[in-house]
Amino acid sequence: MTDPAAPPQTTRVRRCPICNKPRVEAHSPFCSTRCRDRDLVRWLDEGYAVPGPPADPEMDN
Ligand SMILES: [Zn+2]
Numbered sequence: 001m002t003d004p005a006a007p008p009q010t011t012r013v014r015r016c017p018i019c020n021k022p023r024v025e026a027h028s029p030f031c032s033t034r035c036r037d038r039d040l041v042r043w044l045d046e047g048y049a050v051p052g053p054p055a056d057p058e059m060d061n
Contacts, residue, residue: 029056
């Protein structure tokens with residue numbers, strides 16, 4: 001069902017948790033590979049022993 005009067009998706013854009021820019025779907029939940037890597041490095045630096053990336057409750061498939 002398509003509602004022609006529906007507001008554009010831009011009103012609820014999600015943002016990169018690293019730099020707060022609008023996220024890019026290809027790098028979700030981040031805006032770029034740089035931010036994704038930065039998040040990973042931060043986790044490693046802080047010594048978290050996680051067997052994978054943290055779960056993202058906002059992930060929409
Ligand atoms: Zn970013």
